[in-house]
Amino acid sequence: MTDAAAEPKVKRLYRSDVRAARLRLGRRVRVTPVFHTEVAGPDGPVAVTFKLEYLQHGGTFKVRGSLNALLEARDDRRPVVIASGGNAGIAAALACAMQQRPCTVVVPESAPHTKVAAMWANGAEVQWFGTDYQEAFRRATDVAAERGALQLHAYDLPAVVAGAGVVGLEIEQQVRGRPPVLVAVGGGGLAAGIAAALGLRGRVVGVEPKGAPTLHSALAAGRPMDVAVSGIAADALGATRIGTIAFEIAQRYRITSTLVADDAIAMAREYLWREFRIVVEPAGAAALAALQTGAYVPEPGERPVIVLCGANTDLGTL
Structure with a gap:
């Protein structure tokens, strides 16, 4: 092959x-x-x-993409998980707040406090994991599987x-x-x-x-x-x-x-x-x-x- x-x-x-x-x-x-x-x-x-x-x-x-993904999957009411270095997490948290859905954002340790604070302000749970986006993404995939959650992607999802x-x-x-x-x-x-x-x-x-x-x-x-x-x-x-x-x-x-x-x-x-x-x-x-x-x-x-x-x-x- x-x-x-x-x-x-x-x-x-x-x-x-x-x-x-x-x-x-x-x-x-x-x-x-x-x-x-x-x-x-x-x-x-x-x-x-x-x-x-x-x-x-x-x-x-990024809020355009996250919200579009949630609206497209409107019959799927599972909680949401996403990995992000910053803006995608803010967008997902805001989109979930608009839809009254729980949101967890996994961020690398380097994520700026300003952006993490914005995630918190929109009601998201924030988990720190790893030193870069790829490590955070792998952790988010595990969290989504453990919780039976809907996993959004920061940039590589058709609806996003x-x-x-x-x-x-x-x-x-x-x-x-x-x-x-x-x-x-x-x-x-x-x-x-x-x-x-x-x-x-x-x-x-x-x-x-x-x-x-x-x-x-x-x-x-x-x-x-x-x-x-x-x-x-x-x-x-x-x-x-x-x-x-x-x-x-x-x-x-x-x-x-x-x-x-x-x-x-x-x-x-x-x-x-x-x-x-x-x-x-x-x-x-x-x-x-x-x-x-x-x-x-x-x-x-x-x-x-x-x-x-x-x-x-x-x-x-x-």
Whole structure:
């Protein structure tokens, strides 16, 4: 048997799946606004559109996916378990609170206190286990089996990716033309969902820290592969491997990968606060960093969309 034959079949997601997620979510999530402006680039001002997704409930796009998964499995009322380095746990806790369901989040020891506090605030039980996401995930799988619970995945579950993709449908309605969409990549759920929403008519550029190149490494190798993870955005973009769903969509819809350094992410984050009084976590500033450093150069007349995807951060780090 070949390796390809041994690999599990990946469910393909399409625009129709994302549209179904939008109908399912309805008014339970916010339609986040866009903001047309200019930012400082390496050779002068650059016209951009910010998608202000950090204003989403829970300060993260991930609530869209978690809630969509629970609504899709509405007849399954089991308690929920998820492994998370931060935002996925906040999203699952919030989604469960909306549905009045118990939620347990297993986090690695490195999980930021700010994010753990948000999980507690939304009623979740939090367990610390292991030093990285993969160890926490294995523990969450054991907990789900022990308790007969429904296990959500932070980024590699069809309903989670489809829910995140609703961001793409909103951008399509809010922005004229078909500009490229720059979005941070960790496990790849948001970039994949947006690409599925826009289809071949759109263009999605994944932006990754050099210390966590999950998509970049997978595209180079032709398959998902484990990478060592480090850096300032590791708690949010700390997946050690691109999701199988995200990788399939990246190949089908030609998502590209751009790498940025930690100092560029930190500078972009500080710039957003200084110039716009926008507070995002490092992962939320990664896409802007690609534009400001010249890692991504817009075509003449092009106004790229920059997704500011998360705001769960310690204000003292600005």
